[in-house]
Structure formats: C-alpha cells, structure tokens
Amino acid sequence: MSHSQGHILVVEDEPSIADNIVFALQLDGFSSQHHLLAADALNALRQQPADLAIIDVGLPDFSGFDLCRQIRQFSDIPIIFLTARGDEVDRILGLELGADDYVTKPFSPRELSTRVKAILRRVGSNGNPAGRGALWHDPRRAGIYYHQQKLDLTRIEYLLLSLMIRHPEQVFSREQLMRAAWDHPEHSLERAVDTHIKALRAKLKAVIPEQSPIKTHRGLGYSLEQPE
Known part of the structure; x- marks a missing residue:
C-alpha cells in the first residue's frame, strides 16, 4: 500500500x-x-x-x-x-x-x-519544511529547526522543546516539563528545568537575537509562542 x-x-x-x-x-x-x-x-x-x-x-x-x-x-x-x-x-x-x-x-x-x-x-510528518512556521519539529529525523537552521540540542533540550512545539502557548509547569524530559524526575531539582530553558533560549537567540519564543510565566512555568 x-x-x-x-x-x-x-x-x-x-x-x-x-x-x-x-x-x-x-x-x-x-x-x-x-x-x-x-x-x-x-x-x-x-x-x-x-x-x-x-x-x-x-x-x-x-x-x-x-x-x-x-x-x-x-x-x-x-x-x-x-x-x-x-x-x-x-x-x-x-x-x-x-x-x-x-x-x-x-x-x-x-x-x-x-x-x-x-x-x-x-x-508535518512528511518532513517537508514547506508551510511550516519559523520553529518546527521533524520527529522522524529527531530534529528541530529554527529559521531553517537545525538546532544542536542535548537530549533533554530536544524533549523539552519538542513538547512545547506540539502544544504552542500552553503553559507547562516545571514539574510537567521534568516528567516529559527526565528519566527519573523525582531525583531532579526543578531548578534544573530553568537551567535547560536558559540554554535553549541562548541557542535560539544565537540564530535570531531579537526573538524570544520561550515565555516565562512567573509562579507557573513556561510556554512557547510560535515566532514569525
């Protein structure tokens, strides 16, 4: 077939x-x-x-x-x-x-x-970037692209960002993000999420300095806004 x-x-x-x-x-x-x-x-x-x-x-x-x-x-x-x-x-x-x-x-x-x-x-599971936003995920190749550039991500950074791409504008608590990306979240500290989010922001800004698609919601967590 x-x-x-x-x-x-x-x-x-x-x-x-x-x-x-x-x-x-x-x-x-x-x-x-x-x-x-x-x-x-x-x-x-x-x-x-x-x-x-x-x-x-x-x-x-x-x-x-x-x-x-x-x-x-x-x-x-x-x-x-x-x-x-x-x-x-x-x-x-x-x-x-x-x-x-x-x-x-x-x-x-x-x-x-x-x-x-x-x-x-x-x-966009067929891997064709046409028609995608500025930040898009190719799950079959385990790649995330930002303005046509593939991001060099650690495993945890990849899992965090891919989750947020799948659910744009949804606010995720630190606990939710830990459950999604860590093998043993009960042994990790919530501050570790902040560290990885900071690293992700730096990698995104290295491509487009004036954009910051990952938003902080004080006391709640983080969300992703799809950039233009």
Whole structure:
C-alpha cells in the first residue's frame, strides 16, 4: 500500500477494535501495522519508523503509559492514547507524557482517523519544511529547526522543546516539563528545568537575537509562542 498519507502504528489488544481502526485508516489512505502487545510494538517501532502511534492505555503486558515512556527514549512521533476510562487524571498524565491526543472508548474509528490527519498536518510528518512556521519539529529525523537552521540540542533540550512545539502557548509547569524530559524526575531539582530553558533560549537567540519564543510565566512555568 502507498505511504502517501503516512504509516501508523496501532497498539490495541482487542482485535475487533483494532480491525475497525485499521480499516478506517486504510480508507483515508494510511498504511498501518497492528500489535496486541506493547513489547511487540516497541520492537517494531525500533525497526520501522512510523509517522504516528495509536496506543491503548490498558495493554496486557504493560500499560500504554509505560510504552509511551519507552518510546520517548528514542522517538518523538505523535501519540494518540485510547482508553476505556475518561478519568481526568489519566488524561492529564497522558498529555504530560507527551501524547498529542486522548480518545475515550467507545469512539468512531473514522473520527479517530480524522484526528490522525489533523495531527500529522500540524507536525508535518512528511518532513517537508514547506508551510511550516519559523520553529518546527521533524520527529522522524529527531530534529528541530529554527529559521531553517537545525538546532544542536542535548537530549533533554530536544524533549523539552519538542513538547512545547506540539502544544504552542500552553503553559507547562516545571514539574510537567521534568516528567516529559527526565528519566527519573523525582531525583531532579526543578531548578534544573530553568537551567535547560536558559540554554535553549541562548541557542535560539544565537540564530535570531531579537526573538524570544520561550515565555516565562512567573509562579507557573513556561510556554512557547510560535515566532514569525
């Protein structure tokens, strides 16, 4: 099948739901790969990159949240969580882990496919910089570009900035940023976030000195405004 729309990794342990998702994606021109277990999906993603992952939270071997954490060690592809629970805490946790969307069962597979298309349009998963803003993220190549220049980022800087690019103008607390970028946030200090944000600002200013897209919200945290 053509990959013109993108390749989607589907991780869902209920075959009937998975079949409906795969069929809806196929109707919209996507290719897909389905796995019942998180471990199998993780291995597959290491071998074949995908443009987006749809992950059920309640998987048999380990949770979708744990799978997301492991994926984020080496990939920043967009992720949509599926869950039978509509708990607000779950939703917030999913977004803090770096998810792009959150869908509660039961849902319409066609609506899910529409959300996939919207996310891929937003992140520009085909790697084509045309039509992007001044600051854009290429998750398949794990690169962030600012006014056409690829930024030389540490792993933590990359994870922090990619999260903020996915959710422009959203204010992230230091704790949320730590959970997104640190393997063991409980062993880190919140001031470490400030240090990395300062380093990110310096790298952005080295490209365009008069712009400062990362904004400080005193007592709250940081947000990103997409520069012109």
